[in-house]
Amino acid sequence: MMGITLMTLFEGAYAADKGKGIGSWLPSAGTEHANAVDWVFFFINAVSIFFFLLIVLGSAYFVVKYRQKDPGDLPEPSPSHNTKLEIIWTIIPIIIVVVMFIVGFANYMNAVVAPENAYLVKVMGRKWSWTFEYPNGYIDKDLHVPVNEDVKLLISSEDVLHSVYIPNFRIKRDAIPGRYTVLTFKANHLSPEEGYHLFCTEYCGTEHSLMHSKAFVHERADFDAWLVKASDYVNNLGPLRAGEKLYLERGCKSCHSLDGSSGTGPSFTDLYGNSHPLADGTNVTPDENHIRESILYPKAKIYSGFQPVMPTYKGSLKDPEIDAMITFIKAQSNVSRAEAEQVQAEFEANKPQEEEE
Amino acid sequence: MATTTDIYPGRPYTEVEGNYLTHEKGILSWLTTVDHKRIGVMYLMCISTAFLFGGLFAMVIRWELFAPGATVPGLNADRYNQIFTLHGAIMVFLVIIPGIPAALGNFVLPMMLGAKDVAFPRLNLMSWYLWVVGALFAVISMVTSAADTGWTFYTPYSTTTQTAVIPMVVGAFILGFSSIFTGLNFIVTIHKMRPEGLTWFKLPLFLWSIYATAIIQVIATPVLGITLLLLIAERVMGVGIFDSTYGGDPVLFQHFFWFYSHPAVYIMILPAMGVISEMIPVFSRKHIFGYTAIAYSSVAIAMFSFIVWGHHMFTSMSPLSNMIFSAVTFSVSIPSAVKVFNWTATLYKGSIRLATPMCYALAFLFLFTIGGLTGLHLATLGTDIHLHDTYFVVAHFHYVMVGSTMIAFLGGLHYWWPKIFGKMYSETYGRLGCLTTFIGFNVTFLPQFVLGTRGMPRRYYDYLPEFQTLHAVSSIGAFIMGAGLFITLFCLLHSLKWGKPAADNPWGSAALEWQSTSPPHYHNFTKEPTVGDPYDYQDFKWDPKAEGYYKTAEGQGAA
Numbered sequence: 001m002m003g004i005t006l007m008t009l010f011e012g013a014y015a016a017d018k019g020k021g022i023g024s025w026l027p028s029a030g031t032e033h034a035n036a037v038d039w040v041f042f043f044i045n046a047v048s049i050f051f052f053l054l055i056v057l058g059s060a061y062f063v064v065k066y067r068q069k070d071p072g073d074l075p076e077p078s079p080s081h082n083t084k085l086e087i088i089w090t091i092i093p094i095i096i097v098v099v100m101f102i103v104g105f106a107n108y109m110n111a112v113v114a115p116e117n118a119y120l121v122k123v124m125g126r127k128w129s130w131t132f133e134y135p136n137g138y139i140d141k142d143l144h145v146p147v148n149e150d151v152k153l154l155i156s157s158e159d160v161l162h163s164v165y166i167p168n169f170r171i172k173r174d175a176i177p178g179r180y181t182v183l184t185f186k187a188n189h190l191s192p193e194e195g196y197h198l199f200c201t202e203y204c205g206t207e208h209s210l211m212h213s214k215a216f217v218h219e220r221a222d223f224d225a226w227l228v229k230a231s232d233y234v235n236n237l238g239p240l241r242a243g244e245k246l247y248l249e250r251g252c253k254s255c256h257s258l259d260g261s262s263g264t265g266p267s268f269t270d271l272y273g274n275s276h277p278l279a280d281g282t283n284v285t286p287d288e289n290h291i292r293e294s295i296l297y298p299k300a301k302i303y304s305g306f307q308p309v310m311p312t313y314k315g316s317l318k319d320p321e322i323d324a325m326i327t328f329i330k331a332q333s334n335v336s337r338a339e340a341e342q343v344q345a346e347f348e349a350n351k352p353q354e355e356e357e
Numbered sequence: 358m359a360t361t362t363d364i365y366p367g368r369p370y371t372e373v374e375g376n377y378l379t380h381e382k383g384i385l386s387w388l389t390t391v392d393h394k395r396i397g398v399m400y401l402m403c404i405s406t407a408f409l410f411g412g413l414f415a416m417v418i419r420w421e422l423f424a425p426g427a428t429v430p431g432l433n434a435d436r437y438n439q440i441f442t443l444h445g446a447i448m449v450f451l452v453i454i455p456g457i458p459a460a461l462g463n464f465v466l467p468m469m470l471g472a473k474d475v476a477f478p479r480l481n482l483m484s485w486y487l488w489v490v491g492a493l494f495a496v497i498s499m500v501t502s503a504a505d506t507g508w509t510f511y512t513p514y515s516t517t518t519q520t521a522v523i524p525m526v527v528g529a530f531i532l533g534f535s536s537i538f539t540g541l542n543f544i545v546t547i548h549k550m551r552p553e554g555l556t557w558f559k560l561p562l563f564l565w566s567i568y569a570t571a572i573i574q575v576i577a578t579p580v581l582g583i584t585l586l587l588l589i590a591e592r593v594m595g596v597g598i599f600d601s602t603y604g605g606d607p608v609l610f611q612h613f614f615w616f617y618s619h620p621a622v623y624i625m626i627l628p629a630m631g632v633i634s635e636m637i638p639v640f641s642r643k644h645i646f647g648y649t650a651i652a653y654s655s656v657a658i659a660m661f662s663f664i665v666w667g668h669h670m671f672t673s674m675s676p677l678s679n680m681i682f683s684a685v686t687f688s689v690s691i692p693s694a695v696k697v698f699n700w701t702a703t704l705y706k707g708s709i710r711l712a713t714p715m716c717y718a719l720a721f722l723f724l725f726t727i728g729g730l731t732g733l734h735l736a737t738l739g740t741d742i743h744l745h746d747t748y749f750v751v752a753h754f755h756y757v758m759v760g761s762t763m764i765a766f767l768g769g770l771h772y773w774w775p776k777i778f779g780k781m782y783s784e785t786y787g788r789l790g791c792l793t794t795f796i797g798f799n800v801t802f803l804p805q806f807v808l809g810t811r812g813m814p815r816r817y818y819d820y821l822p823e824f825q826t827l828h829a830v831s832s833i834g835a836f837i838m839g840a841g842l843f844i845t846l847f848c849l850l851h852s853l854k855w856g857k858p859a860a861d862n863p864w865g866s867a868a869l870e871w872q873s874t875s876p877p878h879y880h881n882f883t884k885e886p887t888v889g890d891p892y893d894y895q896d897f898k899w900d901p902k903a904e905g906y907y908k909t910a911e912g913q914g915a916a
Contacts, residue, residue, distance in 0.1 A: 100733060177513060
């Protein structure tokens with residue numbers, strides 16, 4: 001009783017935080033499947049609350065009613081077993097759990113068996129970000145999908161275990177290095193303006209709790225428009241801004257800082273145009289060719305004091321993107337900052353005025 | 358003949374002759390002892406120390422989670438990850454798994470059999486030393502660069518992280534052997550050392566549960582040992598078993614790990630169920646309801662425990678495996694439910710005395726019911742996919758491991774305390790400690806069910822502002838719970854010096870261990886104990902002067 005009351009109170013506290021009404025136990029349902037899961041959840045809750053009250057109120061009643069007055073008191077005799085009763089309280093729970101198993105399983109299959117012709121998005125996890133690759137090859141940091149269409153997520157990881165979790169869809173699947181896992185869903189609502197949360201739920205180290213993306217659900221036409229525009233981001237943003245986007249979204253920032261401190265890899269600050277010692281004893285002064293080589297063949301030149309752990313971006317970054325990345329790295333060095341900013345300024349000046357629809 | 362009458366009624370407490378605590382003096386006499394009672398007491402001290410550290414780490418975690426962002430000064434995400442790993446590893450391997458069997462079981466088991474010691478007293482001492490060595494390795498990991506893998510050591514994170522994973526894993530490996538030896542010892546003792554007349558179905562239910570636990574310890578723990586060795590081999594030599602960059606499979610590690618660690622959950626809970634089965638009838642002055650069903654359900658739980666490990670991996674296995682493991686998982690819920698019904702039925706028409714141990718037993722009933730029922734949400738595939746690796750799971754297993762096992766351990770400790778140390782503690786402080794811990798526990802973990810349902814993932818250093826209120830409430834609960842445990846600690850330590858001398862049988866139990874003096878003679882019994890039904894309280898009379906019970910008629914009382 002106390003438990004239930006407390007839980008209701010806590011639920012109220014949460015709702016108050018979120019600025020929502022009391023009574024929404026689960027995050028808002030974004031799919032048909034989520035509604036079905038909620039139904040099963042409430043069914044199990046109802047069964048649980050019934051048995052909880054039975055046990056707790058039952059024993060509380062006995063404790064009060066049969067309270068000992070004096071330690072010498074002996075209770076009136078009562079049976080120490082009752083076969084009929086014991087069989088009943090074994091059979092009834094068996095029936096209940098069989099029902100639970102069946103509804104739970106039927107409901108689960110919806111989230112793992114992808115229908116044919118589902119829209120495919122490849123999801124890649126790494127320490128500590130997600131990327132989502134769309135059929136045209138464009139890679140984004142967030143998940144965007146069309147509403148009322150089946151979507152299939154093909155999930156994998158570049159390093160350790162991660163797990164894709166979208167609470168509003170009630171789905172979750174581990175990202176496992178060296179193999180693909182599948183999730184499928186069909187969003188039946190547009191997402192709120194700020195999108196749905198997409199969390200990592202398999203512990204993966206330092207920034208596990210910051211490995212947080214968004215899931216957006218658009219109308220089909222809006223989705224197509226978004227994809228066209230987003231895919232052309234180098235031309236839309238200019239080399240410096242595009243490089244910055246790549247830096248933030250494609251995993252660079254986990255290892256390469258912008259404040260001069262060494263992470264898993266050397267900082268980008270004052271990297272370009274300055275001499276740096278390599279592990280083999282020679283020195284290198286990074287120019288455009290060196291940076292291009294390091295992106296495509298990261299193990300070719302290892303900086304002194306660092307491990308050869310960077311994955312290659314060969315095949316995943318196209319030439320304009322590599323150019324943008326070089327411009328961004330140049331902008332982090334005093335010797336080349338002016339040059340990089342000049343390139344971006346010229347781009348801005350010559351950019352055709354966009355007519356936003 | 359009623360030979361006991363000359364000791365019991367109105368027996369003033371005198372210095373017990375041959376008191377096992379004092380008949381030999383000096384620290385060396387303890388470190389070289391083969392007396393199961395002394396080994397039990399040494400376990401109790403060590404486990405309590407580990408519990409203190411594990412608990413302090415828990416306080417740091419809850420302090421950090423009091424608000425989003427960095428909260429504890431100097432505690433960055435990496436440190437936080439190390440602290441929750443230490444909290445989990447210490448609590449699981451050093452506290453909860455050995456807690457009831459090694460500390461209370463060691464003391465009580467031979468005495469319940471009317472025996473002088475366990476079957477292999479030296480092996481028993483060696484188990485304790487292994488525990489100490491295992492603990493030292495955990496300390497080594499702690500002071501070098503504490504492992505940050507979580508207590509589950511999932512690959513490939515555990516094979517690639519820079520922290521000191523190996524000392525921690527070696528520690529867990531050694532603790533595994535401590536556990537295996539204890540289990541082996543108990544199995545042989547229960548088989549071979551029962552006195553005449555003490556048949557299997559006259560054993561106290563605590564022994565049934567310890568026996569079922571011991572079987573799991575002996576069969577499952579070696580798998581953990583091998584898995585941890587493979588993990589070390591992979592880390593040191595790059596053998597490609599779990600790491601996919603060498604052609605291994607990270608999910609294989611999870612299978613191996615949970616093949617031990619799921620049964621280990623029952624290593625934790627079964628002894629707790631046994632303790633509850635002892636306390637509820639004694640404080641209801643009434644025979645336990647459904648003895649046979651409870652005994653068999655312990656064995657059933659032990660058997661089922663081996664075939665349900667996959668339910669920890671519903672988000673990484675194939676739909677077919679998931680279906681099978683979900684179905685089998687539900688089967689564990691039945692024997693657990695049967696036990697709860699039997700305990701509740703035992704209260705019916707009893708004469709219920711709310712002494713401190715009984716308060717713990719009732720707290721257990723409340724908390725285990727929540728812990729068990731929320732297991733249904735997680736066994737059901739559809740809902741588990743949503744709740745897996747969220748705070749719902751954290752709350753669920755804390756209700757089982759802490760709310761049930763820890764509470765039963767504390768209950769058992771208060772129950773056998775007069776026997777172990779010969780002193781009565783203050784009932785007021787005992788009950789106050791129990792109530793405070795109980796309230797604190799619920800305030801800590803009930804909000805976490807809601808957090809998990811709302812989608813808050815576990816093992817997060819930082820979280821979204823929308824989860825803040827519930828996290829703050831949970832943290833406040835943790836501090837209340839900490840206060841409760843300190844009251845309990847104070848109450849028990851206080852009794853050692855200032856407590857009233859305990860009667861030989863202060864609760865009126867019919868089990869054999871209470872036929873000894875309090876504290877017992879170093880040979881346990883000076884007279885052969887008389888074997889009878891361990892739950893028959895008809896012939897016990899209360900002696901207000903000694904504040905204990907004595908038996909009036911000869912052994913075989915009518916049921």
